[in-house]
Amino acid sequence: MTFGSHRALALTARVCFLESLAKGAGGMVPACLAGARVLASQTAEPGLRTRRQNLVLDLPRAIPAWQADIEKRVQHALHDLRMGQPVNMRSDVSEPQQVDIPLSLVDDLDMERDLISSRLAQAVSDLTGQEYTDLSARLQSVSGQADVPAGQIDVLNPQWLARSVVEGWLLGGLSLGHWATLQTVIQNEVAQWAQEAYHHANRVLLDHGVRPEIDLRPFIRRTRDVGVGLGVGASSHTQSPASPAYDETRLLTQTPVVLRAAAQSQAVLGKLNQVVGRQVPGFAPTAASPEPASQAPHGVSPALGQAMQAVDRVVRSNSPAAALQDLQKSKQQLKQAASNPVERATIEIVALLFQAILTEERLPATIRVWFARLQMPVLRVAVSEPDFFATTSHPARVLIDRMGSCVMGFSTPEQALDDALHSEIRRIVQVVEAYPDTGRRVFQTVLTEFERFLESYFRDHNELSRKGVSLAQQVEQRETWAIQYTIELRKMLDGVPVHEGVRAFMFKVWADVLAHSAVQTSQTSDETRALKRVAADLIWSASAKTSREERADVLIRLPPLLKAIRSGMGKVGLTTDKQDEHIQSLNTALAAAFSARSATMSSAHLKAVTDRLEALGDVLTDLDDVELDEQTLRDLSGHESDDLEIVAEGGTMATPAMLAWARELQVGAWFQLDYRGRQEPVQLAWLGVQKQLVLFVAPSGRGVLFQLHRLAAFLQAGLLVPVEDETLTTRATREALAKLDADPARLLS
Secondary structure, three states, X not given: OOHHHHHHHHHHHHHHHXXXXXXXXXXXXXXXXXXXXXXXXXXXXXXXXXXHHHHHHXXXXXXXXXXXXXXXXXXXXXXXXXXXXXXXXXXXXXXXXXXXXXXXXXXXHHHHHHXXXXXXXXXXXXXXXXXXXXXXXXXXXXXXHHHOOOOOOOOOOHHHHHHHHHHHHHHOOOOHXXXXXXXXXXXXXXXXXXXXXXXXXXXXXXXXXXXXXXOOOOOOOOOXXXXXXXOOOOOOOOOOOOXXXXXXXXXXXXXXXXXXXXXXXXXXXXXXXXXXXXXOOOOOOOOOOOOHHHXXXXXXXXXHHHHHHHHHHHXXXXXXXXXXXXXXXXXXXXXXXXXXXXXXXXXXXXXXXXXXXXXXXXXXXXXXXXXXXXXXXXXXXXXXXXXXHOOOOOHHHHHHHHHHHHHOOOOOHHHHOOOXXXXXXXXXXXXXXXXXXXXXXXXXXXXXXXXXXXXXXXXXXXXXXXXXXXXXXXHXXXXXXXXXXXXXXXXXXXXXXXXXHHHHHHHHHHHHXXXXXXXXXXOOOHHHHHHHHHHHHHHHHOOOOOOHHHXXXXXXXXXXHHHHHHHHHHHOOOXXXXXXXXXXXXXXXXXXXXXXXXXXXOHHHHHHHHHHHHOHHXXXXXXXXXXXXXXXXXXXXXXXOOOEEEOXXXXXXXXXHHHHHHHHOOOOXXXXXXEOOEEEEEEEEEEOOOOXXXXXXXXXXXXXXXXXXXXXXXXXHOOEEEOOOOOHHHHHHHHHHHHHHHOHHHHOO
């Protein structure tokens, strides 16, 4: 194949890609509108619901212009390619006379546009999967990448598509606030639109024999009839309808939420590095090494180290109100002591980060002073370890985020006074200050200690959550022991001539009664032993009675036996109707015994069963050894009390991605819960041994217990929403970036 044919194939692939985009725009844009309407119909916290409703009102008027602009950009790109010219982005978003864009919604439109374009490009790259990777590999094999002039963005690059979509959105008269409301839907729809186009480009190259060893993935068509006529290039192909609940699931969770949030945070950090790198060429953050803790930090210059110590002493000696002012005044002193432009830029960035953190209104004043005292240790790490600016997973960042997420949910600052959480944060900061030269290792150490502290804090120290956690632990223990009792009872009664009605009652009801008693008293208490004897008596009573003496004995034992059985069922919360139903079933079994239709049980066999019941508690294993999952956990509504609510219904069918996110939720994080007609903040206070049970506690002290699958369903439906869209350091980085973008000279001044 000649060089000319190489170039022709590469050009053909790009043209095919753009032609597919042009055809698919008429389906992608209406699908976004359909997604907006689905979101508006879902239950959500009031602010989010209002934003979704406003979006649905504004979107239909602006969406034809958005679609037309996208199609125009694609057609211009096609024209440029066919004429052999570089593809021009034709950005008109900065020309205010063409559209009235509410610039007041953002600090800097260009910066925000770049950020959301970067997020969209990352989402397209992630969600298109192997199609884009395969296409890139095929183009490289025909030298296709060489056809893109230096400084130009390849039309196949997700960045080109993302920029076109975002700029078309703004030129259509839609705001960035609207974009944020619909962002997840747009990302998924644009990614599917791009995936179809990448597939067609791959097919062209594959038909010409380019890299046939790469398997072409099955073509994925849209399966939803969006049913929206916009009058601008409406889709012409037939689509089948789909369930609205499934649509909402697919739209919102094609990418795990945790991964999306991490990608967005990383994008903000990447933008910061770009802005700083243009002003300070030597500023080059590096990714963390596989074992960073084993490497010694580079260290700061002696003069800067002395200046940092002086500032640190001043901050420690002053009041919380004066801490921020002290840090701002000392910034120039630190910059003068810096030995090079990189150190001066690092000082400025860290100062801006902490300025944003310390002016966070929801950060209690008593906690704020301890965050202020972290600025010098963080600055030391930032100067000596370049990867501090390369990854959001640096332990110094994670520590600040975790502490911030736990304390910013207090309704009043006074709640944090004299609190064990306050004391722990103070201890952590003091430990960090005590080891200034250990770099990230001390941050990693105290981060691990803080996570361990949180496990005991809500259980032992927090007055609001202690009762709820105790009740939740009892529920988990009772469920675990009920499962164990059932397993052991099945083993014990295997081969024993027991009526099936009695056997089912033992497994489904009495195992739970035994577990409840074991939790409330103990496995060896007199109450639990008495319940085990009731089980033995019931088994004997239900065996065949062939003699008059045995029948007379049963008649004497039966009233107190049924009374004890009813009492046990009442203690576990069974209603009278349920109790009557089970008693009726047992009466049927006993009647069979009287008529000698059931099997007989010898006295030796009965004694063996009784002995094994007595020793049943000795064979129960640890909680960790019993697998709790959606199949083994039963209906927990019987555990509900005035202090503990059990969420047994509600939400939307959750995808595996949402289940994965539910498993990643961290203790201490705050959420907004919409349940039983109440909307209130709740804090994640406890995770079960296997994370199958999750407890949230409201400011009133009321506990709300979820099974994992129900928790994912609430997250899916927007009935449980994180209070913080971004972590504390990500938000601070965004604010610092806005100030640097507005005045880059401050980095070196």
